[in-house]
Amino acid sequence: MAKVGFIGLGNMGMPMAENLLKGAYEVTGFDLNAAATERLVDNGGSRANSLADACNAAEIVITMLPSGEQVREVYLGAGGVLASIRPGTLLIDSSTIDVQTAREVVQAAQNKGFAMVDAPVSGGVAGAEAATLTFMVGGSDEAFERARPVLEKMGKTIVHAGAPGNGQAAKICNNMILGVSMIVVSEAFLLAEKLGLDAQKLFDISSKSSGQCWSMTSYCPVPGLVPSSPANRDYRAGFTAAMMLKDLKLAQTAARATHATTPLGAGAAAVYERFVESSDGSVDFSGIIRYLRGA
Numbered sequence: 001m002a003k004v005g006f007i008g009l010g011n012m013g014m015p016m017a018e019n020l021l022k023g024a025y026e027v028t029g030f031d032l033n034a035a036a037t038e039r040l041v042d043n044g045g046s047r048a049n050s051l052a053d054a055c056n057a058a059e060i061v062i063t064m065l066p067s068g069e070q071v072r073e074v075y076l077g078a079g080g081v082l083a084s085i086r087p088g089t090l091l092i093d094s095s096t097i098d099v100q101t102a103r104e105v106v107q108a109a110q111n112k113g114f115a116m117v118d119a120p121v122s123g124g125v126a127g128a129e130a131a132t133l134t135f136m137v138g139g140s141d142e143a144f145e146r147a148r149p150v151l152e153k154m155g156k157t158i159v160h161a162g163a164p165g166n167g168q169a170a171k172i173c174n175n176m177i178l179g180v181s182m183i184v185v186s187e188a189f190l191l192a193e194k195l196g197l198d199a200q201k202l203f204d205i206s207s208k209s210s211g212q213c214w215s216m217t218s219y220c221p222v223p224g225l226v227p228s229s230p231a232n233r234d235y236r237a238g239f240t241a242a243m244m245l246k247d248l249k250l251a252q253t254a255a256r257a258t259h260a261t262t263p264l265g266a267g268a269a270a271v272y273e274r275f276v277e278s279s280d281g282s283v284d285f286s287g288i289i290r291y292l293r294g295a
Helices: 013-022 034-042 051-055 068-076 099-111 124-130 141-151 166-195 199-206 241-258 263-278 285-294
Strands: 003-007 026-030 060-063 090-093 115-118 133-138 155-162
Touching (some): 003 013, 013 034, 013 124, 026 034, 060 068, 068 090, 068 099, 090 141, 099 166, 115 166, 124 133, 133 166, 141 155, 155 166, 166 285, 241 263, 241 285
Parallel strands (some): 003 026, 060 090
């Protein structure tokens, strides 16, 4: 039974760790929230009292953290992951962070002789709970092959995106597409409403023609059209507006650094920033339709 140290037991990290337990891994978890570690213990895991405690006996260390700054501190800080793990430990960071930080942390791990991948996810809390996440993985071929069987316990689609940092690159590019498309789908339904076109009729047409996209057919922001959509649950989050804004900002940071032209991505970031500032960032990102209706 392989031993995993799991750092970051939040909305995504907890169900991921629980799926590893179901997959016969021995999981020791660490989180600043004591209630989270208690839940892991209740489900068959073990509690770590510190970062070092989570790493000392681990063969695999997985992190799921909110920001690049925290990833840098957890891996590179005094008493952090790189200072605490044993030789041969595999490192997997599933946080969504900026590409530069991801590459710098992987390089630091490699300099010390450790294999590491950046492996951000798509699929939200529902995907984490159902073990159907998509993992976008950056790292060497060897590190990817070592990580694959672990990731397969938590996800359904595991894609090697290339060199270190490319997992993060894939994640922010994908979510820029998602953020832009959710805005325009919302705009189209609001325009249809003002023109007297029934929402169901627009859905029946566009979902089968050139307007078809995931934001419409799988996550439609209009209640009643797609049963699984958060629109039918008062926009209770599968993926929050605040997290979408974070990813759109990461994409814009990368665009500026590489001199890429992303006017729609920049526009989407601005719209989501106004939405989050004027509302509750914990609602689902598809709730942008409510902001656009009010605006």
